[in-house]
Amino acid sequence: MSERTRTGGASREGLSEEDVHRRLEGRAEILKAARARYSTLASVLGARSWKRQLRARPELVPEWLRHAPDVTEALERTLRRAELEAWPEDTPVLVSARELAERGSRLSALARRRLASLAPVSGAPSLEADLPRLDALVRHPAPLALAPGEVLVFDGQQKWQASPNISPLVLLLLLTSVWLLVFAMLADALFDAGGAALLLMLLTVVPWLVVAMRSGRAMLTSERLVWKPMLGEPVAVPLASIPTGGIHLDPRLLNVRVDGARRAEVRHLQDAPQLAVLLELHRQAPLRGAARAGVRLGDVAIYPAVLREGTERRPGQAVLRPDGVAFLPEGCGAAALQALTGTATALPVEVEWVLEQLRWLPDTEFDACVARMVEATGGQRWSAWDASYREGAPVWQEVRITRGDAVLTGGVDWSRQAATERLLRSWPRGA
Template identity: 50%
Template sequence: MSQSTRPRAESRSERISNEDVRVQLEGRAEVLESARARVAALESALRGRSWKRKLCARSSLVAEWLQHAEAVAEAQERTARRAEVEGWPDDLPLLKTARELEIRKRKLTTLVRERLAPMVSVSGPAVLNEELRRLEELVRRPAPRSPEPGEVLLYQTEKMLKATPRQLAAWVVSLLGAFGGMVALLFALLGHGPWTTGVPTTLLVMSLLVLLFRSGRVWLTSERLLWAPTFGEALSVPLESVPFGGVWLESALTLRVEGTPRVKVPFLSDSRYVATLVALHSQPPLRGLARSGVKLADAVVYPAELQEGVERRPGWAVLRPGGVSFVPEGTGRQVLSTVLGRETSLPAEPGWVLDQLRWMSATEFDAWVARLVSVSGGTSWSAWDGVRRGEEPLWKQLRLMKGNQVLVGQVEWSAQAASERVFSFWPKSSPQTER
């Protein structure tokens, strides 16, 4: 029977025309042709350096593609099945359209993945419609160049003229390192020695120019990390989009955050500190607590040194109505890992972590401080346990003594009033020396 029907199928395929196929597909031919035009337009918009601007300018491209995606997939499947079953000739114009559409879809899928990968974390096989929708959301999401009203500010970079000497020194050193090699290579290519009189001047000029037009400003709020470069678009990374381990230092002054979108902040002198804060406020137990805008007032965290005989242990002290605790220096990673509940490699300072715990309630704060003192090998003194306070004024030095141990530190001027308030809770019978 197959031998008798085969010639009829072949003769029919010879006689079938493109118009016959269009009629048989009941409108699916028009669906394929429209899809080919749309995929070509999308591919064109996503190519070139100004692809974001072009995609935003043609706002309906993605919406129209996604709107007709199911119909296009169904038309492709039906066309391919009927062509195989009915033996349509390969040179039919409609089949050429179907093949071109499939090729362009594959190219578009690859292109969308290339555009999306630098912005967010992607893995596994590329899925065109899902990733195209995600890409458009990222491109069209407006990123403010300053925090929104109602957000609680956790950190902000200072403007150039207000930068501290340490920050300026860090920027200059980083820039000299970045440009020194390029300038030396340039002079070598020109046949000059590496230490000609023009080199220091050139390095200085280039450093000053980049300092004036550096990466911009960084804000960390209760909701997001915001980076507004001097030139280019701002990037806003919601803290809830940052996974555990999604914060790291690419170099001493370069911060990377694996959120949605990804962000790389260069020339950030406080990169270690900002990385620690992002890691803390993007994960439990601190995630979302800063939205209250209320930090524990009766807790003062300050740098201190624990002295006992000739032994000196630098670290951080926590002054509370119930007493004082000490966490030694060099335990920052251990302290941060304990709070986050998982191991982290961020080079944190214990004091940074302790201070951020002040967003918790008093009960939670004291429990965490006790735990961190234990894991770090620190110590705690109760205010009711014979602790004496030295005679020095707070603005000069805070000296606390218990037996042959002495805890010496200096409280910032902004924390003087809070420190005095904490001491007002200490027992009057405690042998404090009157000032």
């Protein structure tokens, strides 16, 4: 039996390119066209300005996806037939098919890397799954303006606040000028003491400029976290998409990383710990979506206070209401948050942050949440009919409430003064 008869194909001498194309029934042409699409897509995703280039070619990913099933089928059939029929290794179509498979692997790894820079990923890389997700994320940048019904909850400032009139371009030019001056002075090994002092000053300024350019503005709304860096595009993470464990705080650098439908890296934010805690609160019940109403509870005054019982003295936060006052001790923020959400956290939680956010709830829910926090933290809750308040010093100086031998003292700032006086007037007379 001849070589051609045994393999069902042809010998090296007898197998022509026309034979291969005829046996593949148009699949060779599919593979040839696919090579151009793979090359174009790899070139775009591999560029430094890959997001801009991808937006400039809106047809690129849909076209690749439209042809992907045919290309996969053609590639599998070509490689399988080449193996069954023992095609020579240098058969042009076989060489092209193997090269296309390698390009596909490299493109898959590149697309996964680009996707991972924008959002959390899991599982094995898959171009059919990763490309449409990547294209959607790039094509729809986050709007900074609030949507109808969206309420601003928190507006964070960068650690080293630059003037709002200084643009990123000015900062970049300033940083470049400083570095050029530093290099020029270093090149002169004989500069005097005055030059050394100037160099020291410049080396102090440069880190500030670097941090300022890497920082930005973080806004927490009723629906999402919006991060607008000084340089780069804004990023928005829907609160509903943030899973348990999706909030990471670096207290040393004041960075917050959030992994949700998108990934946001909030850098060098002065209020980074507070932002992390508020994200944890608003991503889940009972506060998830509570701020959409846009109304905060008014009949409450929250202020720092000290509870004295005998010789024991405990600092904390007082919560004054029309029907009484609650006290939560200092240093129990994590327990208070867990009492509300049922989720343990390692974040540095301040009780005041939690209490202020509870004001987005209706009054009955607010009181129920405070009661849970009091129980979980070993605090106290006094009814207005059991406690006594007597007017004396102005409330900004001292609010003194007693029950038996226990005394709760504190002072409110000017913004809470009117509310505090109104609440205390509503208490039962003679209390």
